Amino acid sequence: MQVGFPHIQTVVKIWRESTAYKTDEKEICYYLSSEPFDRRTPEQWLELVRGHWGDVEIRNHWKKDAILLEDKTRSRNPTMVGALAMLRNTLLFMHKEQEEHETLPGFVEAIAANGNNAFSMLTRRY
Known part of the structure; x- marks a missing residue:
């Protein structure tokens, strides 16, 4: 996927589901990183996003x-x-x-x- 930012090496795509406020909301979120994708496992990328x-x-x-x-x-x-x-x-x-x-x-x-x-x-x- 090309994003047009010069230092972006990784685009992380996360499917999120929210049950807040008694609604079932589903969305796709994208996160950009200058780190290479293979530096982390998918679980570590998810942990990084949640921690941030x-x-x-x-x-x-x-x-x-x-x-x-x-x-x-x-x-x-x-x-x-x-x-x-x-x-x-x-x-x-x-x-x-x-x-x-x-x-x-x-x-x-x-x-x-x-x-x-x-x-x-x-x-x-x-």
């Missing part, structure tokens, strides 16, 4: 929802929703780059308490 999406869920989505209350945003204005999403992503990045506050809630509280700290972090070169 599980990590994304824990690393980003859960933090945005449970700590930064992303799902409580009720605006239907796409510009506002996009701007808030970008701010949340920036906050996650800044938390990861700093070492003073171990927890995200502690970091958010510190930023909220002193806006100068937030400004200095935004203007800092990473």
Whole structure:
């Protein structure tokens, strides 16, 4: 299969079935990799895909929802929703780059308490 990306060596095709929300949804998903196909078994490719999406869920989505209350945003204005999403992503990045506050809630509280700290972090070169 040709995909037109210069560094792609493998296209993984996975048939997925979902029973979430009491619907039987079936779909085909494609995943691209720069690794040669024979570097992994089919089971290892499947494990890699599952691990990636599980990590994304824990690393980003859960933090945005449970700590930064992303799902409580009720605006239907796409510009506002996009701007808030970008701010949340920036906050996650800044938390990861700093070492003073171990927890995200502690970091958010510190930023909220002193806006100068937030400004200095935004203007800092990473």
